[in-house]
Amino acid sequence: MSATLVPETASAASTMRRNFWRGVWRVMKRKPSRMAGVVILAGFILMAVVGPMLLPEHLPGDTSSITQPPSWEHWFGTDPQGRDVLALVVKGSRYVLLTAAVTALITVVAGTAIGLFSGFKRGRWDTVLMRLTDMKLTIPGLPLLLVLATVWQFGSPLQMGLVLGLLGWGGVARAVRSQTLSLRERGFIEAARGLGLSTSHIIGRELLPSMAPYIAMNMLISVTGAVYSQVGLFFLGVLPYESDNWGVMLNLAVFQAGAMVTPTALGYLLGPLLAILLLTLAIVLVVDAMDEIFNPRLREE
Amino acid sequence: MITGTGVVKTFKQRGKLLGAREVRALRGVDFAIPKGGAASFIGESGCGKTTLGRIIAGLESYDEGEIAIDGVSMSALKPKQRQPHFRKIQMIHQDPYSALNPTRTIHQTLHAPLSLRARQTGRPKSWIEERAAEVLTLVGLDPGTVLSRYPHQLSGGMRQRVVIARALTVDPEMLVADEAVSMIDVSLRLGILALLKDLRERLGVRVLFITHDVATARYIGDDGELYVIYRGQVVERGPVDTIIADPVHPYTQSLLSAIPVLHGLELPGEQPVVPLESLDDSRSEDGCLFAPRCPFRQERCTDERPLLQVTEGVPQEHACFYPERRSVIARPMSEV
Amino acid sequence: MVQQAPGVRIDGLTVVYKTPAGELPAVRGIDLTLEPGSITGIVGESGSGKSTLALSLLNAVQPPGRIAAGRVEIDGLGDVVGLAGEQLRKARGRHIGYVFQAAQNSLNPLKTVGKQLLDLGRSHGVEDLRGLVREAKDLLGRMGLDGARVLDSHQHELSGGMRQRVGIMLALVLNAHLVVLDEPTTALDMITQANILKIVREVHAERGLTTLVITHDIGVVAEVADRLAVMYGGRLVEQGPTREVLGAPRHPYTKGLIRAIPRLVGDIDEAQALPGRPPTLATVPKEGCVFRERCALRMDVCDTVDPQAVADGPRTVACHAVTVTVKEHA
Helix, strand or coil, X not given: CHHHHHHHHHCXXXXXXXXXXXXXXXXXXXXXXXXXXXXXXXXXXXXXHHHHHHCCCCCCCCCCCCCCCCCCCCCCCECCCCCEHHHHHHHHHHHHHHHHHHHHHHHHHHHHHHHXXXXXXXXXXXXXXXXXXXXXXXXXXXXXXXXXXXXXXXXXXXXHHHHHHHHHHHHHHHHHHHHHXXXXXXXXXXXXXXXXXXXXXXXXXHHHHHHHHHHXXXXXXXXXXXXXXXHHHHHHCCCCCCCCCHHHHHHHHHHHCCCCCCHHHHHHHHHHHHHHHHHHHHHHHHHHHHHHHHCHHHHHC | CEEEEEEEEEEEECCCCCCCEEEEEEEEEEEEECCCCEEEEECCCCCCHHHHHHHHCXXXXXXXXXXXXXXXXXXXXXXXXXXXXXXXXXXXCCCCCCCCCCCCCHHHHHHHHHHHHHHHHCCCHHHHHHHHHHHHHHCCCCHHHHCCCCHHHCCHHHHHHHHHHHHHCCCCCXXXXXXXXXXXXXXXXXXXXXXXXXXXXXXXXXXXXXXXXXXXXXXXXXCCEEEEEECXXXXXXXXHHHHHHCCCCHHHHHHHHCCCXXXXXXXXXXXXXXXXXXXXXXXXXXXXXCHHHCCCCCHHHHHCXXXXXXCCCCCCEECCCCCCCCCCXXXXXXXX | CCCCCCCEEXXXXXEEEEECCEEEEEEEEEEEEECCCCEEEXXXXXXXXXXHHHHHHCCCXXXXXXXXXXXXXXXXXXXXXXXXXXXXXXXXXXXXEEECCCCCCCCCCCCCHHHHHXXXXXXXXXXXXXXXXXXXXXXHHXXXXXXXXXXXXXXXXXXXXXXXXXXXXXXXXXXXCEEEEXXXXXXXXXXXXXXXXXXXXXXHHHHCCEEEEEECCHHHHHHHCCEXXXXXXXXXXXXXXXHHHHHCCCCHHHHHHHHCCCCCCCCHHHCCCCCCCCCCCCCCCCCCCCCHHHCCCCCHHHHHCCCCCEEECCEEECCHHHHHHHHHHC
């Protein structure tokens, strides 16, 4: 029996991984809405990565057709400089998505690490870290960003993502901590300690996978949060207009092209707005699948 | 030998406005479980039996007294140094549903402790797989079908077997089974009990069985010792069958009287003991702890606390001033 | 309104649950009569359908489950399966008292027991709330509790046994005469269990009730019930007077279940676990006998034909092997 087992398990890990992705595929197939979410999300990522490469660095303006309504030539019309709105949305997507990705990464890594550490160690460390988190949670985000905007110009999406990420990990830390506190009372964690397994094993292999759906959901939600925050900042006009960002477009559409009163500028407003809406929708649709992806029972059924 | 002397544990409940309330979980408990032996702690919930089991498994600290594992005193060691000793004592939890990580396959669950073991003992990697199959076979599961499964794909009985298999991966000297069958389907319980008994006989693993159901305690082995615990104190202690057949402490008698009689198969005992229900003074700290509920209490019982002792004519130890045999348990009709 | 114990006749009851694999029966073709004034015990393991059956008495099977066929006739109420809406809500509580499986958790943690009692009274249009409270205190006093104090308490201030008694009080206080107790003693200690069972017996006799006890523990049924019904895989495999069934079980499952009970005396090796495991909704055989996978008496016919319940005096058994021997004797 053992002889037949040995060669079999050499590939056990890779089989497991294959099974996992097959399970993910099954979960996604269950609802068409999830597939739609994934397709839209993939489309946005493709747009952000490849899109700006296909377009010139400075979009050519056509002064003969400024602030045009949507047409076959310009699907969302043109801006007051005669540039194609769709091309602007594509160019702006890189900034928006890169910021969102950096924010999500920082939020999740910092939030999970602090939450796990706090919930697992408990005691003094927990108290200190959670007071810190509370303090951070009480800092009003938007005013702080406005203040920071006067110092930094946020020309780079990385800079923006870093700041938003550092402002955003509090909620994740709290959620992860409470999850850790409840999971550590479960029999399997106690058993792992009783068996003498290392702390890194307990955290990495036992705790983290059980929390994966929460973490993944939080990550996706923080992506939408990051999109709103940065677009909001740019829309308010407190940041320089040089950046390619949907927020800049919204600001210009409303305050320069007068989209609220001029019907011809409506396309200029709708372009970035629709992009934000679609991106958020895609994330909401994908979040729906997270619980089933990371729960082996729901995945296999 | 795994021994405990005078183990005391007090829980402090904080958060109350007027200071801390103390709950005495254990009031100086002695026990000794010899190599290959079996012991059962029985009592109602809240009597301290689970706390004692967790202390023995190293999952809980104790305030006073001494635990010694194979002659090594635990109190003298630093927490880190205790770990290898306590690892010889593995806990089997009541709930096989939360005792296994739902996101890990059985293979992964067994692999982790085994690879640690392989590293410690310098065994090759192939040993891990062999041993995983071996422990599963030991607990009566087919490794071929079980290894790749997730816990939710197994029945309660199978999960509990996996939990036992996982405990066996570290070659324990004792298994502490805390109500290990109470959440398992009735028709499968006996199988788990038989497995624990079998492991005792084949591997010489000690079994400490914690339960509120006296009848199951017999199935770990009729050579085992029974400890009847009431409010943190051992009130009766002796060989399982002696105590079941001839209990002398009124609390033990109440416990045994409360076991349902299978009318039609059994006849009820002639002198069942029903404890008094006193809602207020049952937590009294004076005299015998059971006195407020004892139907046979005398004046002395409320003034003085009886300690575990041996008296003439009674084979088992007991903590009662007026020990008396009563016929409380149901007898099969075929025997009468 | 019926004031004496009602009888209940369950006839061909089938309850199905909607699953990705289609509608699967949790309870199939159950015929069971609860005589007025009797205590009936239903015994079954997890997945046997015993709780679903109990909920059907209240017509309270929740989606994705539904009663697909059959009748549940209760004296003074008619066929419960046909009731709906306000009629049904009134029937629960007034006619049928239900003590929930986890009475430990079925109380609202934020309200005192007394408040919950008043809520119950108001929602059933009780005019004399004082009378209701008096009745509740009487009932609690009858069960050995200090009524006034209990009504003033929150759930967390009561022990498991006390909560269970509160559950029984709430089920009876509206003067229901049909009471369903779902796992009344699970998670209780032995002494408390014995206490509750004694109370169930006494209250049953004093108030003239028809009682149904659902449990996985044969001991509980043996202590309280006049009649015993054994469920397995959604089917009723055996029923009859408790003492007769326990003394001389006929269905191989009943036999195995009784033999699997740890005993206080006798040879340890005499008790034996049943091989295999109880079926779930998805693994219950679609045709043939539901128990055949674990059965020592399995025959060819068991794979294809579902054994019908065959009556023999007060007892019925649904097993091909048993029916054959009964016929041979006849």
